[in-house]
Amino acid sequence: MSAEIVEDKSAQAAPAPNKKKKLIIIGAATAAALALGGGGAAFFMGGKSATKAEAAHGEEAAAGEGEAKGGEGGKEGEGKGKLVDVPTVSVNLRSPDGAARFLKLHLMLVPGPKTTDAALKEKLPMVLDAYQPFLRELRPEDLGGSAAVFRLKEELMVRATRVLGPGMVKEVLIQDLIQQ
Numbered sequence: 001m002s003a004e005i006v007e008d009k010s011a012q013a014a015p016a017p018n019k020k021k022k023l024i025i026i027g028a029a030t031a032a033a034l035a036l037g038g039g040g041a042a043f044f045m046g047g048k049s050a051t052k053a054e055a056a057h058g059e060e061a062a063a064g065e066g067e068a069k070g071g072e073g074g075k076e077g078e079g080k081g082k083l084v085d086v087p088t089v090s091v092n093l094r095s096p097d098g099a100a101r102f103l104k105l106h107l108m109l110v111p112g113p114k115t116t117d118a119a120l121k122e123k124l125p126m127v128l129d130a131y132q133p134f135l136r137e138l139r140p141e142d143l144g145g146s147a148a149v150f151r152l153k154e155e156l157m158v159r160a161t162r163v164l165g166p167g168m169v170k171e172v173l174i175q176d177l178i179q180q
Contacts, residue, residue: 070111082117083173084109086124091135093143093179101140109160114167123164130159143179152177 086107091103109127111120134155142148153172160169 004114019090083109084117084120084124086128088130089128089135091132091138094137094139096139102180103135103138103143103179104176104180105135105174107156108173108175109169110171110173112167112170114165115169120168122165123168127160130163131156134159140179143177149174149177 086109088106090102090104090105093103095101109120111117143152153174156172157169160172
């Protein structure tokens with residue numbers, strides 16, 4: 001006394017892939033039209049705005065060179081002085097095969113809004129002391145690629161902030177990074 005209900009699923013399933021294909025094609029066409037429209041606008045309007053951007057970049061670069069050479073920062077409350085040159089740090093890297101691997105790192109610190117370069121120079125030994133254990137634990141694989149440089153800068157910034165306090169170091173600049 002059992003009755004089986006048989007459903008014809010082929011009639012319902014067939015239209016769904018066609019709708020998906022149409023939606024994908026419409027979406028791709030819309031994206032292509034937007035990309036071409038944006039590219040065309042940038043091409044035709046790019047002449048004047050590009051020269052303004054280059055001029056602004058040139059002014060920023062000149063201001064940055066002046067700051068690096070000893071001029072005051074252009075913004076109020078930021079970079080009250082020169083960049084602080086950190087002595088070159090050379091450490092052994094941990095290598096899985098036991099081979100001798102070395103890292104030579106030259107940094108500069110940008111003073112934050114709560115300090116000056118002279119005050120930062122006085123506390124530099126504490127910053128170097130915080131950097132040493134971290135750098136010695138690095139492996140050669142940790143330093144591969146451009147993302148590794150970003151992670152390294154972030155870790156060095158975290159350690160400087162932990163030692164000196166918030167607002168003391170605005171940025172860590174890597175001048176040389178040599179791995180042997």
